[in-house]
Amino acid sequence: MKNLIALALSLFITYSSGIAQELKKSKSLKTALEQSLSSKKPVLLIIEVSGLPKPTDLPPNAKISFKSALDEPEVINSINENFVVYKTTMSDTSVRSIIREANVKSFPAFVFLRANKDVFYKDFGNSTDQKKYISMIEKALSASKEASISDLEAQFNADKNNNTVLRKLIDTRKKIGITNNAQLIEQYANNLKIGDFNDYQNVLYILEAGPYSDGNAYKLANTNRKIIDSLYRTEPLQRRTALNNAIISNTIADAAKNKNTSRAISAASFARNTWTRDYRRGEQAYNTQILWYYSTIKDTANYLRTASYFYDNFYMNIGVDSIKKIEAKDRKALSQKHIASMPNQKQISKEKLDSLQKIDGKTVVTQSVVTFSSTSNSYANELNNAAWKFYEIGTKNLNYLSKAMIWSRRSIELNPIAGYYDTLAHILYRLGYNEEAIKTQEIAIDKAKIEKSSTASLELELKKIKAKTL
Structure with missing residues (x-):
């Protein structure tokens, strides 16, 4: 059976419904881009998830609506006035390259494009507050006036030794969520002087760009061990995790693209070393990366041999009861981490929700439901x-x-x-x-x-x- 995927989604259940104004939508991404070119308006790409499960255990008189403040007339008018809209789902093959390039992982996603498909701004999530969408529109319009990625790439190609332009290009890409800046940071590091690697912020900037783990930029950034030790000791966990993940994903992706087994082993080894105090998780991280590499380059012999050893030794040498205890602990940790990542998210107690659900009449009750478990x-x-x-x-x-x-x-x-x-x-x-x-x-x-x-x-x-x- 094909892989089962877990998604983190914010849904809004409203106990009343109304007729909302419609967005003017293009029939396809191609049509939207053509209309963008002729009208001089950017494209707003709205990507949703299809096949969401319906909520259960609701009051008999509850009416379910997955609409949000995006349906408010003021928001719709502003979007129609300033953007060409194409609304689709994440299964649409025409937008997969955009999802991948812009590192879109949360849905519904709002991705803003130029007529040449350059992404210049993105946002995500439902909200019952129209201020969220008005703010999103204002920020997108402001971002659309800045230099595009294509323009910055042209400037960089004209003078590859200009770190000011190069840094602006990397920053623009990072701003919209593009984490694969490994090749650019190689050039950036090569343009620096050896003394520049004694600067904490320079080292942090290089690592956050996701350099290849066996590349020159990563090696140069690690020349001052005091800075590296300080960085991994003082930076927030979320930031350290993000830069490690960028290094791993960029390195293994390039390894697969070029069938470079040496680079793949470097990426897998880096992944293992991030679990310094947990040998078991370290081995899992190593084998997960190397198996992905063998699978991607279709090296069946090495995949079967490595997978056989890995799954037998990692998953089959532990009892069912022990597994269930480990998973319960992991789920609890994930839940706490997820809640901590949303400090402004309002939490409604079950008792409060139950009392609200018993209210008669036309009272509107909104419940924010966050799901992050798989089947x-x-x-x-x-x-x-x-x-x-x-x-x-x-x-x-x-x-x-x-x-x-x-x-x-x-x-x-x-x-x-x-x-x-x-x-x-x-x-x-x-x-x-x-x-x-x-x-x-x-x-x-x-x-x-x-x-x-x-x-x-x-x-x-x-x-x-x-x-x-x-």
């Missing part, structure tokens, strides 16, 4: 995904398939959901256990019905298993 725990999900990957690769090696079957059974033991039974059925079929595969797929269908999810694809797979055409 399964992470150990089960990781094992299921690993088992499915082995099936997906197409291996007929009985040793590898047997491992995948064991991992799949463990994922079901941890969390018996339809998707995991579907994975097991496919592996059993590949191993030649047709009757058991049929029974397992039938269980998957029964589970899906209980979960109130679609059974169409599961039933189609069952037909293929029975016909031996899978």
Whole structure:
């Protein structure tokens, strides 16, 4: 079964509804960009998530609305006046490159583009306060008047030794969430004098640009160990985590792009070293990166060999009860971290919400609901995904398939959901256990019905298993 993805979303449930004015929307991104060019207006790209689950356990008279202050006439008029709008979902292939380039991770997302697809501002999230959107519009209009990334790139290419222009280019990219500035920071570091690396702010700036872990910029930034030690001791955890993640992701991405195994190992080793006091998490971080690399460059032999060792030794040498305790602890830590990251988010107690829900009449009650859990725990999900990957690769090696079957059974033991039974059925079929595969797929269908999810694809797979055409 394909990977299950967890998303952090802010939803607003309102116990009354009204008729809202509509935004003027283009039919496609291409049309929006063409209209932007002719009208001299920037594009506002609104990216939503489709298939959101409906809230449960609400009062009988509750009317559900996922609308926000974005639907207020003043906001709509301002958007229509200043922007060309294209509204879509994150599954739209025409916007995937924009999502990736601008590092869009929170939805609904509001991405502002020039006619040449340059992103110059972005925001996210629903709100019942129209001031949020008025402020967003004002900031976007202000940002649209600044030098574009394309203009700054042209200036940089004309004089690559000009660190003033280069820094402005990097800052502009960082402002809209582009974290892959590794190549630019290489040039920036090469333009500096050796004494410049004794400056704390210079070193911090280089590291926050996400240099390659085996690159010259990273090596030069680490020449003064006192500054590095001070930086990792005094900077906020969120900032340190962000710069480490940028270094890892930029290095491993470039390694995969150029099939550079040495660079991939450097990225994986850096990831492991970020867990200095936790050997187990360090090994997990290393193998996660190196497996992604082998998978991306389609090095099947190394992927299967490395994955077999990793999942057996990391996920299968610990009991179910111990796993559940670890996951409960991790979920609690994640919850506390998520709440701490939103200091201005209003928290409504269950008792207060219950009392508000009992109010009769037309009173409007708004509840902010934040969800950040997946439909399964992470150990089960990781094992299921690993088992499915082995099936997906197409291996007929009985040793590898047997491992995948064991991992799949463990994922079901941890969390018996339809998707995991579907994975097991496919592996059993590949191993030649047709009757058991049929029974397992039938269980998957029964589970899906209980979960109130679609059974169409599961039933189609069952037909293929029975016909031996899978």
